Amino acid sequence: MEFLINNPFIAFTIFIIIGFSTYMLTKLIDEIVLNKALKLKHQQMRISTVVKGLKSRITGLTLATLVPMSIVVAFVVIGINPTIDQDNDLLSISTGSDVLSIYEDFNEKLAVNTNNWYDNGLLDFQLEGGIVDTALPFDSITYRTTATSDLTNTYTGGTGSEDYSETNNQVIGVDEMDNVLTDGKFIYTMYGNKIQITFAGIMVDDEFDASLLSLYKTFEYSNEVCDEEQFYPEGMYVDGDHFIVIGNQYNYNCEDYEYPDDDSGENIIPQVYYSWWGYRSSSISVLVYDIANDFELKDEYSLNGYLSGTRKIGDSLYLVTKNSIPFNDEEMVLDDYLPTYEVNGIEVSAKYEDIIYIDGTSPNSFTTFYGIDLSTTQVNMEVILGDSGYNLYVSNDNMYLVGRTYYFWPMMDFFDVEDPVYESKTAILKVAIGNGNVEYKTLGLVEGYMLNQFSMDEYNGYLRVTTTEGWGDETNNRLYVLDEDLKVVSMLENLGKPREQIKSTRFVGNYAYLVTFEQIDPFYVINLTNPNYPVVEGELIIPGYSAYLQPLGEDYILGIGYGDNYGGTNGLKIAIFDVSDKSNPVILGEEAIFDYSEFGWASSTAVYNHKDLLISVEKGLIALPFSTSSWVVTDGYTYDSGILVYNFDFTDGLSYSGFVKHEEGSEEDVYVYKSKFISEYFYTVSNKYIKVSTLELVEEILYSVELNEEE
Amino acid sequence: MFRLKVKEEEHKIIKDRLNVVETPNYDYVLTDDKDLVENDKINIVFNQADIPKVSKLLDVIVRGEDLYLVGSNEFGQKHIECRNFYYFIVEDEDVYGILNNTKLLIKLKLYEVDELLKVKDFIRISKYCLVNIGKIAYIKPELNSKLNLLMKNDDHVEVNRGYYKEFKKALKI
Known part of the structure; x- marks a missing residue:
């Protein structure tokens, strides 16, 4: 109705058509009744009736009546439920002007009667006027190496332990980039623009010697004052051969200014001001160091754009990058934004004809999937004109990037529609990977939004995803099973109690574990053995909720989230769910609860960053960062931050082991953010130290090394 | 009946x-x-x-009984059984009885023919026309609320608005 009020001409036309059709309909009925009566009369008169052209006449009249009526009906049907092509066809691109016209077409649709399409939030880049210099020279990264000289020759020859903790990856075999790593011999840490490699120890007579703990090497990237190219490591990978650092190289505009040291204004300290607003561009660097050759830089890859995500499978490194295109900048030269990579100084740019655009997706950037074979330095790329999405899941065979796709009202140039977007869906882009190759496969569509990478899982060729759509009374939580072509095979919906949102998901083989929350926490066990008929098999309702679920083998799930002693969520809660009886999940042993009322406001990054959680099922070990701060009038803020350690077994559940702190009641926040184990030793990492204890007595520090010492 | x-x-x-x-x-x-x-x-x-x-x-x-009317054309005078007439029409104040291929001048006024043939299922459809219901092939309502009658000899005659009700009554609608 609102539509008709907004479009008086259309309303008038529909009114006329309805009037005409109604009139024609009465004529048609009249004609049929009259001729039927005539026929009867003739029968009474015992005259044979010859009705001439009745059929064609009735057909003509029916058409005259129904055609306008059908047009109106079609109009109304389209109005209520427009049949919009949701095929998401691939549109071919051969030149830069094709990219511009795709963008203009999309933007035109979006801009229909929308004063400020920016407010729609569909085009999420905000580079208008921000980019000054678009040319992107790949500058080699300069860095200083600080080696603790007397260690170099002494220890590099030995072998490390084979029993050490790896990154807590979502998928076995698919490595995720992290900020602290160990390979059983070295511990790799990141801080600011520094990478530090600490010698953890080596095997001596079948025993790991942790007493050798010492700082081995520091890579300090670009710390020159007013260096316009700053490199910041984002994460690292390590395997038997390679130590890989991935980071962003930002190009700033750097300005000097003078800062008076005291009120007199006499002591002037020169300062450097890095102008964020004047930043020019960014590139991603992948630095591959040869461990065997004392961490010599072996290969250097540069990719333009911003890093969206990365994974490593064996010798293959996969990256997703985003190059936002500032279409609003009149001086923009599109070629400058083409995804480009450089391997050891040799530069390769994407070609327009290789770029894929999927109709309906937001063409605001180039999203590039890179596959790098580290052994051969071969680089493959697949470029998609479209938003780089918000959620990346990578299985051993495929990458799934999640974004949105938009469907616009049909004929909206003609109509006056208030919101040009008729519908938007979650779009799952599937890119096949293997041996460093990347190839676009298909796009799948589901309703709602995904929470994080754990909302997706690939198993036996099926992709399983959970989404939440809407909020409040309109909330709908769904679980989809999609086939290899990302067509929906089955779906469960309205999971959870009314108003509840999905808080965490974990897929383990044929089962999905799902937590929804609004007032209480239902923990659901969903059987996906038959992909066509997923069923909710079990349910457990407890106070608080788990924001992260971690499988401990097939039959137990660790939940980390929020809960307190009063049935609320004012605290940190750790619990183990016993799901050995899928239809009847129960809490194993006692929950560990750190109530804010006792600990002050406390948090653990493991709630949202699974890589901060250390888990070993074999050792029965759970360790996670835990941090509180308190305010005392005399001392100001003091911080208590450390690693909370629990042991567990499958009979009694959790048992408290200890809380490892690096500084007691420190005035500065010595933030302990990671823990690792090598053999029986327990390593905790803060921004200041690496400290070692044993898994047996975690709080008893044996050795310590200071990181990031002021020179 | x-x-x-x-x-x-x-x-x-x-x-x-x-x-x-x-x-x-x-x-x-x-x-x-x-x-x-x-x-x-x-x-x-x-x-x-x-x-x-x-x-x-x-x-x-x-x-019922046969009823003959006398009419004439260029071939002379004829006695025609009334049911053979398709309709009667007034042209230049003369009444003509229309047959399949020809028309006969009838020496009667139209109302007199009407009176005679009422019992034989003839019906007045306008001031100038009387039609044999048995010879109507098809009834077509017009946009102007009149009825167009297609006769079995393919002639068209029109039922005027004033006679519409009577016509429908004759068909027992």
């Missing part, structure tokens, strides 16, 4: 073979069972073997 009283299961077949239309107000009872005769009606009791003969008899009953 007729009511057919036969066994339920045979009713439709016999009705079709006799080509009879039953009406609520009837004068004749047609039956194959003499016990079903009705006292105040004209009863025709028949054997089923005689249905063709009965059918012919019914033709005669419905048709």
